[in-house]
Amino acid sequence: MINLPGASPVLNPADFTGLEDAVKDAPRPRKRLTELMIKTALEKPPKKPVETVSPREWGLKFQRSPQEVLPTADGTRARGVRMALTCLEGSGDSAKAIPTGDMEEMECGLVVSSIGYRSLPLDPAVPFDTQRGIIPNSSGRVEGVPGLYCSGWVKRGPTGVIITTMNDSFDTAQSVLEDLQGGVLDVSTSREGFGAMESILRSRGIRPVSFSDWEKIDAAEVARGKAAGKPREKIVDPQEMLRLIGH
Numbered sequence: 001m002i003n004l005p006g007a008s009p010v011l012n013p014a015d016f017t018g019l020e021d022a023v024k025d026a027p028r029p030r031k032r033l034t035e036l037m038i039k040t041a042l043e044k045p046p047k048k049p050v051e052t053v054s055p056r057e058w059g060l061k062f063q064r065s066p067q068e069v070l071p072t073a074d075g076t077r078a079r080g081v082r083m084a085l086t087c088l089e090g091s092g093d094s095a096k097a098i099p100t101g102d103m104e105e106m107e108c109g110l111v112v113s114s115i116g117y118r119s120l121p122l123d124p125a126v127p128f129d130t131q132r133g134i135i136p137n138s139s140g141r142v143e144g145v146p147g148l149y150c151s152g153w154v155k156r157g158p159t160g161v162i163i164t165t166m167n168d169s170f171d172t173a174q175s176v177l178e179d180l181q182g183g184v185l186d187v188s189t190s191r192e193g194f195g196a197m198e199s200i201l202r203s204r205g206i207r208p209v210s211f212s213d214w215e216k217i218d219a220a221e222v223a224r225g226k227a228a229g230k231p232r233e234k235i236v237d238p239q240e241m242l243r244l245i246g247h
């Protein structure tokens with residue numbers, strides 16, 4: 001975005017002043033992204049000749065919570081968005097955006113809403129923070145339920161991509177290992193493990209897709225890709241995937 005041809009970023013330096021210290025210990029991806037924005041917001045851009053000035057600008061507005069899309073007088077189009085200004089209360093991951101009571105209207109001709117995502121409670125026995133849409137936890141250990149762990153978006157909220165989720169599951173796995181080694185988890189009796197789940201599924205007529213089933217789908221995708229000179233050809237129809245594994 002910073003180097004988008006024909007567009008220049010407009011970031012408010014006040015939003016980024018003094019942030020360097022705050023991101024020093026942030027996870028690497030967050031740190032790199034924030035440092036790039038700090039650099040863009042605080043460094044004076046080199047003076048460009050008039051003919052190369054970007055015809056378009058983009059910017060980021062922080063601490064605003066959209067309240068209402070404002071229509072044009074004839075009610076056929078959007079003319080703006082009313083936003084509540086917010087300020088942060090608390091710090092780190094537990095910081096919350098609280099409305100200050102002030103409002104702002106931003107003119108626009110088009111509104112694109114982001115999809116948004118919220119995890120749902122699983123079971124009454126599993127605590128759930130409906131405000132944040134997460135299972136309250138500490139490094140994946142579900143609060144108040146020893147021996148239960150969580151990972152992914154239900155653990156930390158809908159942020160990041162697959163690799164963030166993967167790293168996050170390593171963190172939870174580390175907690176499980178520590179609890180195993182520390183004797184927190186009772187492993188004295190042997191349990192059936194996945195076998196128990198498999199028999200419940202079968203009793204309900206559900207045929208699960210196993211890892212070796214997935215390997216067959218993977219091999220078929222890779223073979224189709226090879227024929228087309230690329231790493232894989234994704235099979236996008238679930239029914240076709242199931243046919244491949246004989247379901």
Ligand SMILES: Cc1cc2nc3c(=O)[nH]c(=O)nc-3n(C[C@H](O)[C@H](O)[C@H](O)COP(=O)(O)OP(=O)(O)OC[C@H]3O[C@@H](n4cnc5c(N)ncnc54)[C@H](O)[C@@H]3O)c2cc1C
Pocket residue numbers: 115117122151152153154159160161162163165
């Ligand atoms: C529209 C969109 C596009 C994205 N594009 C990308 C991308 O291009 N690249 C990228 O890296 N990341 C992308 N992401 C982010 C990525 O999808 C997430 O980081 C990742 O899927 C989070 O993993 P998760 O295991 O927490 O949740 P999920 O992947 O959502 O897994 C949760 C699973 O739990 C199941 N489940 C829910 N309730 C129950 C229940 N009661 N019982 C049993 N099972 C249940 C759900 O069916 C689901 O399979 C995208 C996300 C969205 C929403």
